[in-house]
Amino acid sequence: MKLLVFLSLVVYTVSDTPVCNNGFSLVNSAKCLKLVTTPTKHRTAEANCASYGGTLVTIRNAIDNRAVSTFVGNIGLSFWIGVYCVTNDPTTCYFDDDLGTASAYNNFARGFPNTDLGGCVYSASSGSLAGQWISSECEDVEMAYVCEAPTTKTDSCAHNYNGYCYLTSHENATSPALPFTAAQDACRQNCGELVSIHSRRENNYVQNLYTNTNISAFLIGALTTAPLTPYWIDQSRWDYGHVNPRSGSTGSCFQMTTGTDGTWYQVDCKASQYFLCKRPAGTVCNSTPPPPVIVTPAPTNPSGCNSTSLFSSGTFTSPNYPSAYGVTWCVYKLTTLGAYRISLYFTDFYVYQYTFVNVYDSNGARLAQLTGTSLPSPYYSSSNTMTVSFSSTPGTPGYRGFNAKFLSF
Ligand SMILES: *[C@@H]1O[C@H](CO)[C@@H](O)[C@H](O)[C@H]1NC(C)=O
Ligand SMILES: *[C@@H]1O[C@H](CO)[C@@H](O)[C@H](O)[C@H]1NC(C)=O
Numbered sequence: 001m002k003l004l005v006f007l008s009l010v011v012y013t014v015s016d017t018p019v020c021n022n023g024f025s026l027v028n029s030a031k032c033l034k035l036v037t038t039p040t041k042h043r044t045a046e047a048n049c050a051s052y053g054g055t056l057v058t059i060r061n062a063i064d065n066r067a068v069s070t071f072v073g074n075i076g077l078s079f080w081i082g083v084y085c086v087t088n089d090p091t092t093c094y095f096d097d098d099l100g101t102a103s104a105y106n107n108f109a110r111g112f113p114n115t116d117l118g119g120c121v122y123s124a125s126s127g128s129l130a131g132q133w134i135s136s137e138c139e140d141v142e143m144a145y146v147c148e149a150p151t152t153k154t155d156s157c158a159h160n161y162n163g164y165c166y167l168t169s170h171e172n173a174t175s176p177a178l179p180f181t182a183a184q185d186a187c188r189q190n191c192g193e194l195v196s197i198h199s200r201r202e203n204n205y206v207q208n209l210y211t212n213t214n215i216s217a218f219l220i221g222a223l224t225t226a227p228l229t230p231y232w233i234d235q236s237r238w239d240y241g242h243v244n245p246r247s248g249s250t251g252s253c254f255q256m257t258t259g260t261d262g263t264w265y266q267v268d269c270k271a272s273q274y275f276l277c278k279r280p281a282g283t284v285c286n287s288t289p290p291p292p293v294i295v296t297p298a299p300t301n302p303s304g305c306n307s308t309s310l311f312s313s314g315t316f317t318s319p320n321y322p323s324a325y326g327v328t329w330c331v332y333k334l335t336t337l338g339a340y341r342i343s344l345y346f347t348d349f350y351v352y353q354y355t356f357v358n359v360y361d362s363n364g365a366r367l368a369q370l371t372g373t374s375l376p377s378p379y380y381s382s383s384n385t386m387t388v389s390f391s392s393t394p395g396t397p398g399y400r401g402f403n404a405k406f407l408s409f
């Protein structure tokens with residue numbers, strides 16, 4: 001796998017100075033930053049940053065901290081930053097870009113983090129606390145914020161992000177919708193491949209390309225064999241996946257939905273679809289890439305009953321699933337990075353009538369009380385946590401419980 005990554009770097013690398021677009025400024029030759037002074041709730045601020053394929057700014061060392069303070073200047077406003085704390089221990093404060101915790105570097109003010117005040121974090125504006133980090137309630141407070149997006153390379157293409165150009169088929173009048181093989185050919189004629197997606201940030205960016213269109217789904221460059229073993233046709237690593245747990249299994253191709261959670265569904269490769277191509281920014285065409293590599297996804301772990309926190313994405317079930325669950329109760333705390341929300345999908349549901357599964361939103365509001373044997377619809381959190389409880393009465397043998405998956409989006 002290392003070898004393949006190395007090869008694709010050789011093919012794609014160009015020596016070019018980094019640039020920013022969408023009104024972001026280049027800071028320290030490394031980060032693209034944008035200050036928004038309009039007072040905004042945390043979730044809305046995150047969503048706006050995500051629409052640029054970014055997050056709230058992540059501050060990883062003293063140099064970053066100074067650079068961000070200098071960039072923001074003397075506005076006299078506190079601003080949201082991209083870190084979210086699960087507990088008061090900084091090793092549980094996660095940076096929004098999914099690249100580690102605040103244990104190596106943080107600039108919390110004395111006595112912080114303090115999650116009694118909330119899991120979100122802002123940088124104080126003025127006075128003795130200027131530049132220091134303070135915990136806050138996420139949704140009851142409005143604040144300025146700083147977004148951070150990856151740098152890219154100079155290219156005149158319309159959608160330039162993180163070193164790649166994204167070419168949407170609907171903006172190409174010649175052939176807006178094609179079956180998989182023809183779509184891939186069209187991409188190659190444009191020195192690209194059907195898009196491969198490698199992070200939540202990129203997924204957000206790609207999803208946002210379709211915001212003001214009537215397009216509800218488009219083809220991406222993933223293929224699968226049965227059972228589900230997806231891989232990217234551009235032979236890049238399967239290091240991020242957003243396959244909808246209820247994707248079904250008809251078709252070896254995938255489309256991404258542009259609606260709420262941006263998940264991917266299996267589709268028939270022969271169906272004509274809108275599609276999205278991706279090519280390195282600022283590069284010339286190269287020869288046909290080698291055939292795709294099959295990568296096996298990591299196994300998932302069982303139950304998860306009463307675990308402190310199930311992080312980012314995974315599977316959890318009623319105890320002993322798929323065997324009878326007996327008399328028990330469980331709490332499942334689901335958490336993802338501060339920048340994202342959780343989508344919860346039940347993939348199997350078969351509980352006795354006096355057994356209940358409760359689903360609670362981030363703010364504690366109950367989203368559903370479930371029982372019976374019909375498959376519930378998906379649930380979406382309003383922020384980055386969700387809690388599910390399971391309480392059972394003596395069940396009739398044969399009631400196997402539930403199987404659920406959650407994703408962040
Ligand atoms: C549009 O599609 C055609 C045929 O697939 C291709 O030759 C052309 O380069 C595409 N143009 C753009 C701007 O993507
Ligand atoms: C979207 O709108 C365009 C132009 O109005 C139309 O040609 C196209 O068929 C529509 N696509 C879908 C999926 O509704």
Ligand SMILES: *[C@@H]1O[C@H](CO)[C@@H](O)[C@H](O)[C@H]1NC(C)=O
Nearest residue numbers: 305306307319328329330331
């Ligand atoms: C989960 O925790 C609760 C409360 O601590 C306990 O009563 C219950 O038995 C636990 N469930 C399991 C399956 O261990």
